[in-house]
Amino acid sequence: KNEVEQSPQNLTAQEGEFITINCSYSVGISALHWLQQHPGGGIVSLFMLSSGKKKHGRLIATINIQEKHSSLHITASHPRDSAVYICAVSSSGGSNYKLTFGKGTLLTVNP
Amino acid sequence: DSGVTQTPKHLITATGQRVTLRCSPRSGDLSVYWYQQSLDQGLQFLIQYYNGEERAKGNILERFSAQQFPDLHSELNLSSLELGDSALYFCASSAYPDRVFGYTFGSGTRLTVV
Numbered sequence: 001k002n003e004v005e006q007s008p009q010n011l012t013a014q015e016g017e018f019i020t021i022n023c024s025y026s027v028g029i030s031a032l033h034w035l036q037q038h039p040g041g042g043i044v045s046l047f048m049l050s051s052g053k054k055k056h057g058r059l060i061a062t063i064n065i066q067e068k069h070s071s072l073h074i075t076a077s078h079p080r081d082s083a084v085y086i087c088a089v090s091s092s093g094g095s096n097y098k099l100t101f102g103k104g105t106l107l108t109v110n111p
Numbered sequence: 112d113s114g115v116t117q118t119p120k121h122l123i124t125a126t127g128q129r130v131t132l133r134c135s136p137r138s139g140d141l142s143v144y145w146y147q148q149s150l151d152q153g154l155q156f157l158i159q160y161y162n163g164e165e166r167a168k169g170n171i172l173e174r175f176s177a178q179q180f181p182d183l184h185s186e187l188n189l190s191s192l193e194l195g196d197s198a199l200y201f202c203a204s205s206a207y208p209d210r211v212f213g214y215t216f217g218s219g220t221r222l223t224v225v
Contacts, residue, residue, distance in 0.1 A: 033214070035216075041199055041218065041219045041221065042113075042216070042218040042219065043201060043203075043216040043219070044113070044216070045213060045215065048213050048214075086154065088154075098156040098159060098169060099144075099146075099154075099156060099214070100156070101153055101155070102153075103153050104153065
């Protein structure tokens with residue numbers, strides 16, 4: 001079992017829909033990251049969180065430390081949101097400065 | 112532009128060859144991380160440097176090596192290349208080595224081994 005599991009693997013939505021991507025992890029973490037990777041490859045860091053909730057524009061990230069679960073929400077989705085969204089964790093203790101990644105969720109938003 | 116510069120963007124080379132990938136971290140960041148993204152394995156941590164010294168090692172093959180120079184740029188050397196080494200190689204930088212202060216990623220180097 002991977003240390004970081006994401007669901008769904010693929011997600012297709014219509015423009016304007018509310019989108020949720022889930023991430024579960026099995027290790028102790030110091031922080032959880034949500035990353036966005038567009039076709040063409042570049043990776044952008046969206047959020048880093050260790051508790052609670054963060055919001056940036058139409059993006060919201062939440063984390064429940066007790067349940068070892070995080071969600072990324074996109075409100076009023078738009079075709080430009082189409083990308084791969086990757087959950088990553090920094091493990092607590094030891095090498096807590098390296099990231100362990102989920103496999104990613106491919107989001108396609110149709111107009 | 113994220114502030115992390117990776118060169119070259121694309122590299123095509125033959126099996127058995129050696130290549131060097133370069134990364135310049137964001138201004139002020141002392142820590143550099145190398146990651147490999149392949150179709151079957153996804154993103155994997157390779158190695159981390161902080162202020163010129165190796166700090167952590169991940170799934171890095173013995174054929175691969177890296178270093179960080181006094182000006183903080185880093186190079187990842189890949190030798191005796193195999194077809195399976197074809198992947199996207201990302202560099203990321205952060206301000207601190209052992210506090211999660213946030214990462215900035217470069218745009219990656221796409222390596223194709225033929």
